Amino acid sequence: MKILNNISLVQYSTFRIGGSAEYFIEVKNQAELIEAVAWAKARRLPIYILGNGSNTLIADAGIKGLVIRNLTGEIKVLDSIQAFSNKKIPPRFQLVEPDPELTNLTYDESQFPPVLVTLDSGVYLPKAIFQLIAQGITGLEWFAGIPATAGGATYINLHGANKFWSDYLIEAEILDPAGQIKTTAADDFHYDYDQSVLKDSGDLVLAVTLRLRRGPKEQALKIAKYRQLKKAHQPQRSLGCVFQNLSAAEQKRLYLPTPSIGYLIDKKLNLKGTKIGGAWIPEKHAGFVENLGGATAADVLQLIELVKKRAKQQLDLDLKLEIVLWLN
Numbered sequence: 001m002k003i004l005n006n007i008s009l010v011q012y013s014t015f016r017i018g019g020s021a022e023y024f025i026e027v028k029n030q031a032e033l034i035e036a037v038a039w040a041k042a043r044r045l046p047i048y049i050l051g052n053g054s055n056t057l058i059a060d061a062g063i064k065g066l067v068i069r070n071l072t073g074e075i076k077v078l079d080s081i082q083a084f085s086n087k088k089i090p091p092r093f094q095l096v097e098p099d100p101e102l103t104n105l106t107y108d109e110s111q112f113p114p115v116l117v118t119l120d121s122g123v124y125l126p127k128a129i130f131q132l133i134a135q136g137i138t139g140l141e142w143f144a145g146i147p148a149t150a151g152g153a154t155y156i157n158l159h160g161a162n163k164f165w166s167d168y169l170i171e172a173e174i175l176d177p178a179g180q181i182k183t184t185a186a187d188d189f190h191y192d193y194d195q196s197v198l199k200d201s202g203d204l205v206l207a208v209t210l211r212l213r214r215g216p217k218e219q220a221l222k223i224a225k226y227r228q229l230k231k232a233h234q235p236q237r238s239l240g241c242v243f244q245n246l247s248a249a250e251q252k253r254l255y256l257p258t259p260s261i262g263y264l265i266d267k268k269l270n271l272k273g274t275k276i277g278g279a280w281i282p283e284k285h286a287g288f289v290e291n292l293g294g295a296t297a298a299d300v301l302q303l304i305e306l307v308k309k310r311a312k313q314q315l316d317l318d319l320k321l322e323i324v325l326w327l328n
């Protein structure tokens with residue numbers, strides 16, 4: 001096991017922002033991940049697990065403790081299953097102008113035979129989705145182009161178009177804070193929009209089991225390519241949407257045509273194009289903050305405060321963060 005000291009985390013966040021980790025390790029399989037956790041626990045160090053760093057704002061001052069970069073990558077296709085039902089979450093996705101391409105591509109998944117697939121939590125979804133489709137396994141195409149690992153997706157309940165990760169998750173293998181490995185059913189994560197108990201439990205996800213389909217390969221490929229292309233036009237040196245989209249009640253109260261946070265920041269708060277230091281609210285997508293080069297976490301936090309303050313003052317709206325702050 002190779003624990004490193006004082007390693008810059010800049011390259012491990014899609015934002016390209018952040019200080020150094022006091023201790024740092026990259027793990028390539030579950031045994032290494034478990035060993036790294038045990039190493040930190042024996043020294044009573046805080047443990048931080050990083051997937052692809054596409055949703056995490058890392059403090060300029062760095063992180064005290066052990067940062068584990070999760071590169072576990074095993075994918076296993078298991079047996080088919082029949083019964084499965086999970087809580088349905090109302091999507092917060094609705095375009096001001098409907099996208100006919102997206103509507104045309106949508107299909108009824110339920111008519112295709114289910115198949116169980118297990119992914120290590122470090123599996124990088126943009127690659128895995130195409131690998132699975134090549135094997136005739138469909139379902140995850142809605143998440144194509146999102147730079148997430150399976151662990152990050154499980155933590156936040158990843159959403160793509162009107163699908164959620166929790167639509168597919170059956171269970172996850174967890175390493176709990178006491179060092180026990182256990183299996184947790186998807187329902188026990190109490191998923192909602194951008195919400196899971198993982199945010200408070202301190203559990204680490206080792207692997208996930210998904211219910212996918214032996215579905216329409218060509219159709220899924222079209223969807224994946226379409227979604228990938230759309231995502232490629234978004235600012236990449238970012239963490240995706242900084243704030244959550246609005247709830248149905250908030251959208252209704254404000255008479256908005258969409259729950260999109262980008263729409264709100266652009267059209268209602270007029271903050272598109274605002275720049276602080278090296279960070280700005282980009283023209284392309286006002287829900288994002290983009291690093292123009294040399295941005296600091298402090299710049300981003302100031303922008304966040306500005307948007308929150310304006311939303312409160314002008315609309316009496318309490319915006320909720322979608323990104324994770326590592327500010328110890």
Ligand SMILES: Cc1cc2nc3c(=O)[nH]c(=O)nc-3n(C[C@H](O)[C@H](O)[C@H](O)COP(=O)(O)OP(=O)(O)OC[C@H]3O[C@@H](n4cnc5c(N)ncnc54)[C@H](O)[C@@H]3O)c2cc1C
Pocket residue numbers: 014048049050051052053054055056070121122146147148149150151152153154155156157158159160198203204205206231234235236238239240241324
């Ligand atoms: C260009 C761009 C587009 C995006 N588009 C979308 C989108 O359409 N929909 C969407 O939902 N998100 C989107 N995002 C945000 C982001 O990709 C997702 O939130 C994703 O799930 C984060 O995964 P990650 O592996 O990068 O997580 P990280 O940023 O590495 O981690 C996020 C949090 O999850 C925790 N975590 C990671 N792995 C584990 C694990 N194994 N066990 C326990 N906790 C863990 C981390 O500790 C951290 O608290 C986008 C981001 C970018 C940059």
